[in-house]
Amino acid sequence: MSIERAMDILRKYPLCNHCLGRLFARLGTGLDNEERGRAIKDYLLMRIHERILNEGLSDELLNDIKALAMSGHEPSIKFLSNMGINVSPVKCYVCGDNIFTRLNEWADNIANSLRSLGIEFRSFRLGSKVPLDILSRELSITTEFNVSSAESIKREINRELGKRVSAILGVPFNREEPDVEVVIDINTGSVETQVMPIYILARYRKVHRLVNGEGQVRWPIDRVMQAYGAKDVVIHTGGEDPMGTRVLGNGRPVILQVIRPSKRPGINDVYALLRDSDYDIMLDNLSRVRASAVIRMKARVRDYVITYRVLAITDNPVTDDNIKSLRDYFRNRQVVQVFRRGRRVRRRVSMVYELDGRVVRGRLVEFLVRCQGNLYIRGFVHGGFGDVEPSIAGTLGFGIRPIEVDILGISD
Ligand SMILES: [Zn+2]
Numbered sequence: 001m002s003i004e005r006a007m008d009i010l011r012k013y014p015l016c017n018h019c020l021g022r023l024f025a026r027l028g029t030g031l032d033n034e035e036r037g038r039a040i041k042d043y044l045l046m047r048i049h050e051r052i053l054n055e056g057l058s059d060e061l062l063n064d065i066k067a068l069a070m071s072g073h074e075p076s077i078k079f080l081s082n083m084g085i086n087v088s089p090v091k092c093y094v095c096g097d098n099i100f101t102r103l104n105e106w107a108d109n110i111a112n113s114l115r116s117l118g119i120e121f122r123s124f125r126l127g128s129k130v131p132l133d134i135l136s137r138e139l140s141i142t143t144e145f146n147v148s149s150a151e152s153i154k155r156e157i158n159r160e161l162g163k164r165v166s167a168i169l170g171v172p173f174n175r176e177e178p179d180v181e182v183v184i185d186i187n188t189g190s191v192e193t194q195v196m197p198i199y200i201l202a203r204y205r206k207v208h209r210l211v212n213g214e215g216q217v218r219w220p221i222d223r224v225m226q227a228y229g230a231k232d233v234v235i236h237t238g239g240e241d242p243m244g245t246r247v248l249g250n251g252r253p254v255i256l257q258v259i260r261p262s263k264r265p266g267i268n269d270v271y272a273l274l275r276d277s278d279y280d281i282m283l284d285n286l287s288r289v290r291a292s293a294v295i296r297m298k299a300r301v302r303d304y305v306i307t308y309r310v311l312a313i314t315d316n317p318v319t320d321d322n323i324k325s326l327r328d329y330f331r332n333r334q335v336v337q338v339f340r341r342g343r344r345v346r347r348r349v350s351m352v353y354e355l356d357g358r359v360v361r362g363r364l365v366e367f368l369v370r371c372q373g374n375l376y377i378r379g380f381v382h383g384g385f386g387d388v389e390p391s392i393a394g395t396l397g398f399g400i401r402p403i404e405v406d407i408l409g410i411s412d
Pocket residue numbers: 015016017018019020092093094095096098099
């Protein structure tokens with residue numbers, strides 16, 4: 001938009017330097033909106049002055065200077081008072097009582113609120129609640145004058161407050177991944193803070209066989225809470241382990257969501273606290289991730305490739321021929337599991353990529369099954385009363401019961 005349009009706008013709406021400057025936010029890099037608005041008003045006054053010198057004073061030019069003066073432009077106020085005309089500035093049409101004069105006060109409030117959290121943080125994000133009438137007046141001007149280069153008042157307030165708070169606390173402003181978030185209500189001046197969780201991606205191994213259900217599994221959560229001075233830790237696992245299953249090898253992906261951390265130690269310090277403990281869960285390969293990693297991990301679970309070791313007892317003796325035919329049959333074989341709930345029937349399709357087995361002793365057989373992450377492994381072994389098709393039991397033609405299931409590896 002051409003600077004000349006600024007005069008059209010000011011004739012109709014008195015705007016403070018900030019609110020005028022924002023409309024021309026694309027012009028003059030290196031200027032803040034206040035300086036930009038002020039420069040535009042200076043320029044407009046000089047243009048008018050030039051015309052007065054060339055054409056003489058007219059009502060039109062006098063009214064334009066009055067409009068500039070009303071918007072609080074000091075040189076225009078002085079220009080008029082030299083002519084014996086007194087004009088007092090009026091409220092800015094958009095922001096009213098020039099809310100920008102209160103930035104320092106608000107920045108102090110925000111800094112105090114953040115300090116009073118009593119926690120360690122290395123970055124913050126700042127937002128503001130701007131009264132709707134201000135936003136709608138701003139919108140009415142950009143619509144009426146078809147301004148496409150404008151910056152929003154919210155953005156300017158956030159940036160200006162962010163700069164100030166950052167300077168007070170010596171902590172950078174971070175939009176993407178802040179340690180804390182603060183929102184100020186411009187109307188009331190009240191400040192709300194939120195300590196952002198920390199997300200840690202790890203691999204866990206479950207080295208003991210627990211038969212009392214997954215609720216009994218002792219995670220080193222208290223150690224993690226201690227490391228971060230946190231209020232709680234939420235565990236997000238990439239899939240679930242069949243009951244009583246050990247998780248060996250490279251382990252299963254897990255993301256720990258550390259709630260309201262008050263300390264931010266490095267990953268190595270956390271890892272040191274987790275070592276030599278007698279929990280059922282061992283955590284390894286710790287790294288910091290973003291919140292979005294939880295959703296990404298959950299979305300990939302069905303495509304994990306899991307290698308199971310299953311120890312099973314069969315009703316009849318198993319021969320080498322049996323093993324060979326199982327091995328040949330279950331090569332990239334699709335397995336369908338049917339779930340019945342009332343009248344509803346749901347089917348889950350999983351791939352078995354590879355199967356091998358050996359007779360341990362008598363009717364004790366060990367199988368290695370490499371399959372898709374969503375395969376119901378016990379059902380695949382015993383056939384699930386006909387609900388898993390094909391299964392090891394169905395293929396053998398006699399009963400087989402899994403007695404131990406271990407995960408030897410997960411590739412995700
Ligand atoms: Zn304003």
